[in-house]
Amino acid sequence: MLYQIASLLLDVVAGLFGGACLLRWYMQLQRVPFGNPVGRMVFALSDWLVLPLRRVVPSIGRWDVSSLLGAWLIELLQFLLLWALLGGQASLVSLPVLAVFGLLKLALTGMTGLVIVFAILSWVQSPNPMFHVLQRLCDPLLTPFRRVIPLVGGVDLAPLALLVALHIGNLVLGYVQASVLMGF
Structure with a gap:
């Protein structure tokens, strides 16, 4: 039971800070301005790790490698702490691989959350400053679905199709x- 509680708490903390690093990377990739509440939150949660990494790891084109590396390091630390709690029973060599899979799972889960919030805000049609940020983040993934799925009674079903695709991606990833990991 203690391991499950520790695992949950580590998952929440790693999800928050690692997710902020991933969102920082994705916002920069999509050229979404950071002068909004989402951008300020992302900076507040990730500056402590990303800024020192930028001194060592340069960006590659539009790819902010330091944000990706920061998210991976957070996942690696999470798995290292869980490994230590288990008494080092698993192979230490598998931890970097687990961190990569954890990072991919975090990206899929984070995108699922963004699409859900975007869909809800699009139904409400309130003047929310987050809506335009979420629209810029979700539209690149929704556009291919919108090309093949017509509006049904004025309702956009592309977010639903994207959510199904993200869930399938999570299943395949698992x-x-x-x-x-069977090879380790």
């Missing part, structure tokens, strides 16, 4: 992770 299967690939299990297959890869």
Whole structure:
């Protein structure tokens, strides 16, 4: 029971800070301005790690590698702490691989959350400053679905299709992770 509580708490903390690093990377990739409440929150949660990493790790084109590395390091620390709680029973070599899968799972989960919040805000049609930020973040993923799924009675079903695709991606990721870790 103690391990489950620790795992939950580590998952929440790693999800918050690692998710902020991933969102920082994605916002920069999509050229979304950071002068909004979402951007300020992302900076507040990730500056402590990303800024020192930028001194060592340069960006590659539009890719902010320091934000990605920061998110991966947070995932690695999470798995290292869980490994220590288990008494080092698993192979230490598998932890960087677990961190990569954790990072991919965090990206899929984070995108799922963004799409859900975007869909809800699009139904409400309130003048919310977050709506335009979420729209800029979700539209690149929704556009391919909107090309093939017509509006049904004026309702956009693309977010639902994207959520199904993200869930399938999570299932496939879990299967690939299990297959890869069998080799360790």
